[in-house]
Amino acid sequence: MSHLLAKPLFFNRRIIFYLVILLSLQCIIAYGALLVFDSLPSSLTDMPDDHIVFRESQRGTVNLIRMQINEHKDRPLEQVVEELQPYFGYPIEVLPSNTSLPDSVQKELVKLGFSYDSDNEVVYIDLNDGHLLQLGPILMRDILESNTMSLSVFLIIWALFSAIIFFILIYFAFSAVWKDLVNIRQTAEQLGQGNLHARTENVKGWLFKPLANVLNNMGTHIEHLVSTNQTISHAMAHELRTPLARMRFELSMLEESQDEQEKLLLQKGMSDDINELETLISASLNYFKMQQSNIELNLTTVSLKEWSEKICQSLELFKPPEFELICNSQDVNALIDTNLVETIVKNLLLNAFKYATHKAVLNITKQHNSVVIEIDDDGAGIPFNSREKIFMPFARLDTSRTRSTGGYGLGLAYVKLMAEFHNGKAFVVTSPLGGARFVVSLKAEDE
Structure with a gap:
């Protein structure tokens, strides 16, 4: 309670301090103005010269x-x-x-x-x-030649009225701005103290509204990053826990086993688990490294039709038996980073090979200044409430897309990250084939 009372008291003291400073400045300005006015020629001021006035008076x-x-x-x-x-x-x-x-x-x-x-x-x-x-x-003095006391009184009276009027005008003109600044400062302090839900509200002034929007966007971005990092940390801990638990069980079994053949199998299982841990850690570090780096695009003009056909041909060996892959691409040129976009298409097609039932369709088109990649499959599809989650690292669904199919749930996270590097976005909707349609929209300049 004392802390709350201290702030208004401090604020009032600051106002008094500013008023005293303003009074002093007004006195200096008034005296300077009198000196300057008195030094100006009579042709400018329309005031007769003091010398002539006094001479004629005598x-x-x-x-x-x-x-x-x-x-x-x-x-x-x-x-x-x-x-x-x-x-x-x-x-x-x-x-x-x-x-x-x-x-x-x-x-x-x-x-x-x-x-x-x-x-x-x-x-x-x-x-x-x-x-x-x-x-x-003959003693005849004007105000500039009067004694110090009378001149000081005049200046103080003039400055007092001037400062009060000026201060009232400033208060009404900038009180809203002051409230906006206080609001922004309080939000910044709360964010600095770890309250990531703090937002600046009721900022109406045109001067600081853009700053408030930037601060709010920054808070939202930080909150999203922290939440994402927490989710990734928990997911990665879960991924590490499974092979570690298997290794602990295999080590315990190895100590109790008397059968040489069983020992060899347990040792091989432990070796596989170690390799899995190394692969998981390596993939995770690569993802985090890519997430923190700023990749420069290497843009190249390519024919979308020829380029996509080469990608589809390179993946023929990875298709499941009797799996149908249809590649459709618009016959136009586009300026894209071929390495990034090729990685995106391959990840999505390999994902379709893994989860589709019999068929996947690749469509690549150019719409205005964007290249749109759509991949449809006839698999189980993605539930609506999980369509954002699947782009998170280590994310898996409790349907057919499970650990038994392999991988660590980083493929779609890579797709989204590389799409953002290419100034684009990635999302999933329902496919006309009944499964999932993955859509990647990339910014692509004209050739």
Whole structure:
């Protein structure tokens, strides 16, 4: 229970952390935006230059001071300035006309009769009598020149409102995406912990729905592989148990037997069982090796009719007596891996020789970009609920297809595996002859 409560608490702390980071970023962005805006020319911002605005705001003050000085020309200039000083909140100072001034200030002074030095925040008035009048420094600051506290307050207020609105918009825009991510993460964690039945559900966002589908497909594939490997392991253990049990029985009989002829028979039986174990292990290892390898197709253009007839002729010696094999093939060319496909056809025909009663029919056709191989027999057929099982390694049915016919149940597993290597599939249905129809569909490019 505490674990469940910890997650929402952690989530809330993370939201607060993100909000603080967002506020800080908003403050930095706001301050930077103010600096950039202030540095832009007035032609872009449509805002008058600060220098001109302040200079023109002092024009009336300059004229009034001149009027006062002109009205008291008979009195010393310093005395008149001293009488005016109490009416101003900044100092007024008399300077000689040859005072060194910046070039821009000097040019403005010559042109207008007064000028504003924005660097020192002072106004200069030319009295045309060999004196200059200095007003200031005059303290007039904009927000960028205000004290740190007031600027910080402004930035925090602006960033707070901006961040809250932005965060609300982001929450409503990405809450569904966040839920999808949490769902996908939980599924991945469950799969990592061994729960192969876990699947990602209710993922509706277009951004992560493909990822959820990939994860679900991967989970299904892993579950199928694990289930298949477990089935194969159990089946192989069963296959190994039978010859081992016979060997144990034969060894026990050998120890008790006094008859030399019987001992020879028991030794031969044990040797046969050892050979059977070696064959079984070798076949199993070959299957697993093929299952793990990535076979590159060696595609060759062949005439399906001529190629299939050669295969049927090569299997004549393996047919049971009075067994009828009919080979029908479409007279077209196809691009296939002849080695893989020949192995598929031979395995299926040998399987038909083993389980059919009197007859098997091979049909090979080309349909669009696929080669379809169909082999019908008149045997006992395959029950519907066993039609997937027979393609599993070591799988056998409890009908005529039993151990007495030989083999380890790997032939059809090889067929399915090689069909998949050829980008195809293999399955079984009911044959018109009454037995089983094995169908293999292979991808085949045009010549």
